[in-house]
Amino acid sequence: MSKVLVEMQDVSLGYTEVPVLTGVNLKIRRGELVVIAGSSGCGKSTMLKGTIGLLPPSAGRVKLFGTDLEGLSEDRLTELRSRIGLLFQGGALLNSMTVAANVALPIEHHARLPAGAVEKLVRMKLALVGLEGHGHKLPSELSGGMRKRVALARAMALDPDLLLCDEPSAGLDPVTAADLDRLLLGLREAMQMSMMVVTHELSSIETIADRVVMVADGVVAFDGSLAEAKKSSLPSVRDFFARRATAPESAGRSMLERFQGEVKS
Ligand SMILES: Nc1ncnc2c1ncn2[C@@H]1O[C@H](COP(=O)(O)OP(=O)(O)OP(=O)(O)O)[C@@H](O)[C@H]1O
Numbered sequence: 712m713s714k715v716l717v718e719m720q721d722v723s724l725g726y727t728e729v730p731v732l733t734g735v736n737l738k739i740r741r742g743e744l745v746v747i748a749g750s751s752g753c754g755k756s757t758m759l760k761g762t763i764g765l766l767p768p769s770a771g772r773v774k775l776f777g778t779d780l781e782g783l784s785e786d787r788l789t790e791l792r793s794r795i796g797l798l799f800q801g802g803a804l805l806n807s808m809t810v811a812a813n814v815a816l817p818i819e820h821h822a823r824l825p826a827g828a829v830e831k832l833v834r835m836k837l838a839l840v841g842l843e844g845h846g847h848k849l850p851s852e853l854s855g856g857m858r859k860r861v862a863l864a865r866a867m868a869l870d871p872d873l874l875l876c877d878e879p880s881a882g883l884d885p886v887t888a889a890d891l892d893r894l895l896l897g898l899r900e901a902m903q904m905s906m907m908v909v910t911h912e913l914s915s916i917e918t919i920a921d922r923v924v925m926v927a928d929g930v931v932a933f934d935g936s937l938a939e940a941k942k943s944s945l946p947s948v949r950d951f952f953a954r955r956a957t958a959p960e961s962a963g964r965s966m967l968e969r970f971q972g973e974v975k976s
Pocket residue numbers: 726731749750751752753754755756757758800
């Protein structure tokens with residue numbers, strides 16, 4: 712059995728005495744790409760916050776890389792979080808800073824490196840997402856798809872073992888969204904990392920998911936393969952995943968090919 716990076720045992724999460732999620736049991740193993748799906752407001756982002764200890768559970772246990780988060784010192788938590796890349800819902804780049812400065816943020820926060828080394832790392836990460844030469848620009852000078860890739864480069868800055876992406880393709884056109892999906896798959900392949908990706912785009916789910924976890928009515932309603940989800944005995948799960956997908960066939964190949972070329976060279 713491969714290594715478990717995230718483990719939730721009977722976890723409840725919420726912001727008031729009424730929990731948003733209860734009884735969550737979830738394992739993410741090394742190299743796995745797990746999609747978290749469910750309707751708006753069901754608690755997908757809440758689940759990601761619980762995974763990294765931004766939101767402590769009101770019941771149950773959360774283990775990250777085998778370490779129980781309960782009672783951990785802030786230092787130890789920071790150390791564990793340095794192994795996690797975060798792509799926030801909406802991208803959340805700092806608009807007053809250049810692309811390069813945005814990507815450098817987690818490096819400067821977690822690692823003590825000379826400025827030259829930081830610059831070199833930033834250049835490498837931007838190249839990884841096909842944005843070499845754009846470091847000096849401001850986020851506002853980029854397209855929506857490029858901004859997402861900057862956010863991805865920032866999330867990848869410290870070569871994380873686990874990447875959490877909250878609706879990475881929200882607001883992108885289908886072709887650009889498919890580009891981003893292939894980029895995620897390429898990065899997973901190249902870096903051997905695990906990913907939790909929140910999305911409700913069926914075409915994305917079909918492209919990237921090893922496993923799907925569906926959240927509904929405050930619980931994990933389903934956890935298994937997409938093929939199983941489509942045959943689920945629960946109508947809400949079956950209906951959600953059996954919708955017709957319209958994945959653009961040829962989209963995005965160029966960017967992945969470029970990325971693979973860079974990794975090889
Ligand atoms: N900071 C907060 N304080 C109080 N309640 C919150 C907070 N963040 C989220 N909630 C509530 O928790 C519930 C789940 O929210 P969450 O953001 O996890 O949903 P989601 O599945 O990510 O939705 P979406 O698809 O729209 O992003 C919602 O009812 C929301 O109102």
